Amino acid sequence: MEISEFQNLIRELYYEKDSKRGLDKTFIWFVEEVGELAEAIREGKNPGEEFADVLAWLLSLANLCNVDVEEEVKAKYPGMCVKCRSKPCICEEVM
16 A cells, blocks of 8 residues: 555545544644554564554644645655665764
């Protein structure tokens, strides 16, 4: 499934509810899902479902903001590192 297909599915399934909930409350749900993902990773559990939930809520937010995530990804990440312009990235890590 392409990103745009999943974003459209999320729009079809949840846009009406998300619109009624509003951007702020939908963002809070997204943050809660990120927290659940962090917990799954920290506890060594299988985080697959949590990754899927985070992506779904991120796309719900994008729908509310009228952002086409697939187009933005293509523009932002043109097949190489956005800083060093290499593939793979050869930027020095900064910690």
